[in-house]
Amino acid sequence: MLRIRSISVSYGETEILHQVSLDVHAGEVVSLIGPNGAGKTTMMRAISGVIPVKSGSVHIGEEDLSVTPVSERAKLLAVVPQARKLTPEYTVQQVVMMGRTPYLGWLGNPSPGDADKANWAIDRTRISGLSDRKVAELSGGEQQLVLVARALAQDAPVILLDEPTAHLDLRHQATILDLVHSLARERGLAVLMSLHDLNLVSIFSDRIALLDNGNILAIGQPNEVINQQLLSQVYQVPLDIIPHPHRDIPLVLLNGRDD
Amino acid sequence: MKRPYLLNSILLVFALVLSVAIGAVFIPPASIMRIIISAIPFQLDPEFVSETMSTIVLQLRLPHSILIAMAGAALAASGAGYQGLFQNPLADPYLIGVASGAGLGAVLAMSLNWPSSLFGFLAIPVAAFVGASITVILVYRLARFGNVLSITNLILAGVAVGSFASALTSLIMLRSDGEVRRAIAWLLGGSTLSGWLPVIASLPFIVISLGILIAAGYTLNVLQFGDEQAQQLGLPVERIKILIILTASLATATAVSFTGVIGFIGLIVPHMVRILWGPDYRRLIPLSILAGATTLLIADLLARTLLAPQEIPIGIITALAGAPFFLWILWRHQRGGIKV
Numbered sequence: 001m002l003r004i005r006s007i008s009v010s011y012g013e014t015e016i017l018h019q020v021s022l023d024v025h026a027g028e029v030v031s032l033i034g035p036n037g038a039g040k041t042t043m044m045r046a047i048s049g050v051i052p053v054k055s056g057s058v059h060i061g062e063e064d065l066s067v068t069p070v071s072e073r074a075k076l077l078a079v080v081p082q083a084r085k086l087t088p089e090y091t092v093q094q095v096v097m098m099g100r101t102p103y104l105g106w107l108g109n110p111s112p113g114d115a116d117k118a119n120w121a122i123d124r125t126r127i128s129g130l131s132d133r134k135v136a137e138l139s140g141g142e143q144q145l146v147l148v149a150r151a152l153a154q155d156a157p158v159i160l161l162d163e164p165t166a167h168l169d170l171r172h173q174a175t176i177l178d179l180v181h182s183l184a185r186e187r188g189l190a191v192l193m194s195l196h197d198l199n200l201v202s203i204f205s206d207r208i209a210l211l212d213n214g215n216i217l218a219i220g221q222p223n224e225v226i227n228q229q230l231l232s233q234v235y236q237v238p239l240d241i242i243p244h245p246h247r248d249i250p251l252v253l254l255n256g257r258d259d
Numbered sequence: 260m261k262r263p264y265l266l267n268s269i270l271l272v273f274a275l276v277l278s279v280a281i282g283a284v285f286i287p288p289a290s291i292m293r294i295i296i297s298a299i300p301f302q303l304d305p306e307f308v309s310e311t312m313s314t315i316v317l318q319l320r321l322p323h324s325i326l327i328a329m330a331g332a333a334l335a336a337s338g339a340g341y342q343g344l345f346q347n348p349l350a351d352p353y354l355i356g357v358a359s360g361a362g363l364g365a366v367l368a369m370s371l372n373w374p375s376s377l378f379g380f381l382a383i384p385v386a387a388f389v390g391a392s393i394t395v396i397l398v399y400r401l402a403r404f405g406n407v408l409s410i411t412n413l414i415l416a417g418v419a420v421g422s423f424a425s426a427l428t429s430l431i432m433l434r435s436d437g438e439v440r441r442a443i444a445w446l447l448g449g450s451t452l453s454g455w456l457p458v459i460a461s462l463p464f465i466v467i468s469l470g471i472l473i474a475a476g477y478t479l480n481v482l483q484f485g486d487e488q489a490q491q492l493g494l495p496v497e498r499i500k501i502l503i504i505l506t507a508s509l510a511t512a513t514a515v516s517f518t519g520v521i522g523f524i525g526l527i528v529p530h531m532v533r534i535l536w537g538p539d540y541r542r543l544i545p546l547s548i549l550a551g552a553t554t555l556l557i558a559d560l561l562a563r564t565l566l567a568p569q570e571i572p573i574g575i576i577t578a579l580a581g582a583p584f585f586l587w588i589l590w591r592h593q594r595g596g597i598k599v
Contacts, residue, residue, distance in 0.1 A: 045487075048491050049490070049491075050486075050487045050490055050491065069495075070490060070493055070494065070495045070496075071493040071494075071495070072493075073493070074491060074492055074493030075493070077491075078491070079488070079491040081487070081488055081491075086484070087483040087484055089537075089538045090480075090483070090538070094480075094539070098480065098481055098484075098492060099492070101481055101492040101493045101494065102492065102493030104477070106474060106475075106477070106478070107474060107476075107477055107541075108476070108477025108478070108480070108481075108541070109477075154492070
């Protein structure tokens with residue numbers, strides 16, 4: 001579904017991403033991991049088209065995103081930003097409705113069909129009780145759900161999430177990632193998300209891409225990428241890998257502290 | 260206040276009637292109606308109205324009031340437009356220097372060729388528009404570091420560029436004489452040129468710029484998420500920004516051309532509308548247009564009557580009310596912990 005072919009991205013003279021390639025298939029959740037500064041955010045921004053790629057290409061199905069107009073691109077690819085980037089004075093309903101922007105005309109008059117899509121997204125993310133509340137009054141977890149609902153309303157086959165669990169408590173982390181995972185399955189969405197918590201990554205991803213210094217070092221299933229040698233080298237910290245007590249996935253444990 | 264459009268329309272009509280009625284001679288609203296009706300051509304049985312009263316209403320007060328209303332509408336709408344564009348509630352055509360840039364353009368046009376025809380009058384808003392556009396682009400470039408546009412930088416750059424434009428304007432005034440000099444002096448204090456010509460000359464620009472700003476309400480809503488999200492939601496952000504900058508500057512320029520540099524209307528009016536009826540730009544802009552016209556008519560009425568027979572420049576009235584208001588907003592935002 002989403003095909004990234006050797007994209008390179010530079011800020012000024014410095015090249016941040018070096019010929020990175022990655023595929024995300026329909027119905028699949030792929031997580032992008034790597035240390036701070038590895039280029040995860042840059043890669044997400046380059047895929048969504050807000051920063052230009054120097055070389056390489058991004059395709060969704062047959063569409064080459066570099067030549068797709070902005071409004072058409074938004075019908076193919078939806079982005080869930082971090083919750084702190086929300087405009088506080090809008091209501092939940094208003095924010096989710098703006099997910100329909102690529103389908104609306106200049107004046108932004110929604111058709112009943114648009115309203116249906118927005119309401120469906122609100123129901124699916126289980127935030128109907130919050131519809132008329134202002135975003136500013138919501139908790140971080142609720143705000144993140146609103147942004148997921150907005151992306152769903154966009155009705156795009158590919159969804160990018162930029163650290164969707166940052167600053168959330170354990171319950172909201174699980175809620176968001178569960179939702180994302182089941183949406184990928186039931187609607188055949190291709191999901192690419194960047195995450196820092198390696199155990200959440202292991203539980204909720206079909207495949208993992210490990211990014212370091214602008215290169216992809218490994219791509220594969222959790223058992224292939226969550227690997228003691230690889231991770232302790234990339235993150236430069238001593239760690240252990242232990243099996244999940246109930247499922248066939250690896251978990252990451254820090255070795256301990258200096259005392 | 261469930262019906263904001265009705266309420267604001269009634270207030271506007273009320274302010275307009277008061278504005279025409281009150282002056283050196285009081286003309287009762289009933290007489291005003293009779294005079295206006297009798298001015299409609301081809302009537303079978305025109306009512307008799309006094310020649311003098313008729314001249315005062317039709318040639319002096321009505322064009323003056325309409326011009327003031329148009330300027331108030333334009334300043335409030337462009338203020339709302341700039342606020343949406345810069346995602347900041349403190350942007351105002353005066354504070355960010357655009358009004359002074361427009362003033363410089365207008366004064367240049369006047370001093371080069373004092374207009375005696377409609378065509379000459381049309382050149383003034385065009386020159387003001389050029390001045391306003393150059394200013395806003397310059398201020399925007401100066402205030403922006405990377406992708407961040409802080410309001411502090413915006414206002415500092417606005418003050419610097421605006422002061423420079425005002426200084427040039429004063430220099431031009433010193434070097435000119437006669438009628439031009441008088442006109443410019445009036446403009447700097449913020450006062451109107453009289454008669455119907457300025458109204459006719461501004462009308463097309465006002466209609467175009469306000470029409471586009473009203474239509475841009477939804478895109479301004481989406482723009483409040485920031486450039487990046489707006490683009491990810493499918494807006495061609497750069498093109499839309501340029502369009503809104505140009506139309507807001509056109510509205511400011513037209514207002515400044517014939518009513519002078521008037522501050523704070525573009526700040527106060529959208530802010531009050533936002534507090535009363537919410538932040539949705541699809542409502543905010545048309546309501547600001549109605550409320551802006553009303554507010555400037557009232558400011559003009561105060562300017563003409565407070566020290567009558569002496570007339571206070573209208574810019575002084577709006578600054579006296581607006582500057583404390585600006586400080587109040589600043590204080591509210593800092594207390595609310597919102598980054599200004």
